[in-house]
Amino acid sequence: xxxxxxxxxxxxxxxxxxxxxxxxxxxxxxxxxxxxxxxxxxxxxxxxxxxxxxxxxxxxxxxxxxxxxxxxxxxxxxxxxxxxxxxxxxxxxxxxxxxxxxxxxxxxxxxxxx
Amino acid sequence: xxxxxxxxxxxxxxxxxxxxxxxxxxxxxxxxxxxxxxxxxxxxxxxxxxxxxxxxxxxxxxxxxxxxxxxxxxxxxxxxxxxxxxxxxxxxxxxxxxxxxxxxxxxxxxxx
Numbered sequence: 001x002x003x004x005x006x007x008x009x010x011x012x013x014x015x016x017x018x019x020x021x022x023x024x025x026x027x028x029x030x031x032x033x034x035x036x037x038x039x040x041x042x043x044x045x046x047x048x049x050x051x052x053x054x055x056x057x058x059x060x061x062x063x064x065x066x067x068x069x070x071x072x073x074x075x076x077x078x079x080x081x082x083x084x085x086x087x088x089x090x091x092x093x094x095x096x097x098x099x100x101x102x103x104x105x106x107x108x109x110x111x112x113x114x
Numbered sequence: 115x116x117x118x119x120x121x122x123x124x125x126x127x128x129x130x131x132x133x134x135x136x137x138x139x140x141x142x143x144x145x146x147x148x149x150x151x152x153x154x155x156x157x158x159x160x161x162x163x164x165x166x167x168x169x170x171x172x173x174x175x176x177x178x179x180x181x182x183x184x185x186x187x188x189x190x191x192x193x194x195x196x197x198x199x200x201x202x203x204x205x206x207x208x209x210x211x212x213x214x215x216x217x218x219x220x221x222x223x224x225x226x
Contacts, residue, residue: 004157033214042203042218043158058213090157101207102148103214105157 002026004106006091012112013081021076021109023091031094032074033058033103034066036087043090049074081113116141120204120217127194127224135189135220137178137204145206147171147180147187152201152219161189161202194224 007022025032030051035043045058049068063085065077074093078085088110092103121136139147146165150158162171167182176191187204204217 043216045213048213092158101146101214102160102163103158103207105150105159107157 004091004093004104006089006106006109008109009107010110012114013078015081015083015113017081018077018079019081019111021078021089021091021111023074023076023106024072025074025091025093025104026072027093027095027104028071029093029095029104030071031096031101032068033092033094034064034074034076035090035092036060036085037090037108038087046076046089078111083113085111086113087111116145116206116208116213116215118204118206118215118217120202120220122218122220123201124221124223127222129196129224129226130193131224133189133191133194133198133222135202135204135222137187137189137217139185139187139204139206139215141185141206141208143208145208147178148205148207148214149176149178149187149189150203150205150216152203154200158203194222196224196226198222199224 004025033048034046044060047066049055088108091106094101094103117140148163149161151161152158162173164171164180170179178189201219203219
């Protein structure tokens with residue numbers, strides 16, 4: 001099991017550019033999440049999904065979009081990148097069948113917008 | 115709404131010192147509680163968990179007990195090592211699992 005994988009690991013964007021952060025999990029988890037972590041801060045939930053075709057906003061969804069066409073993949077789209085989106089982005093997954101719903105995290109994507 | 119409050123850092127300890135990182139929570143239901151650890155440049159890893167009152171989670175010498183009466187889940191380790199230097203996050207999840215609530219993290223540095 002690879003667990004949760006994210007690509008790319010690092011990216012530099014210019015203001016106004018767009019990009020997609022990829023996230024894939026091979027644990028057959030129904031629930032998937034996107035978080036951002038600003039320097040020295042905790043995690044803030046951007047979007048989450050409880051299954052293919054279902055997505056919902058978290059605490060800080062503005063400037064982002066997601067889709068969930070398969071159980072495995074949960075890409076995060078940034079349109080019109082802004083310096084405020086400079087952050088480390090983590091994807092996570094969990095399964096309601098596991099009782100405690102612990103989340104499994106990917107290694108993160110470090111994004112800089114200049 | 116639900117929330118998690120953990121002690122502010124950074125915390126600096128000498129090797130073999132005793133560690134406590136305080137965590138308290140607010141929840142509407144009966145949440146599961148977690149401690150995650152983040153090593154430099156890496157993602158979060160589950161350290162331990164507890165799913166009901168009075169449960170004790172333990173792993174790698176770390177322990178935390180789910181205290182419903184004080185709404186707390188403090189992390190402890192009897193003798194820290196340099197390799198324990200990391201950021202520690204307390205978190206909770208209600209039974210639906212739709213959302214996690216993370217504390218702001220506590221940075222720990224252990225010096226030889």
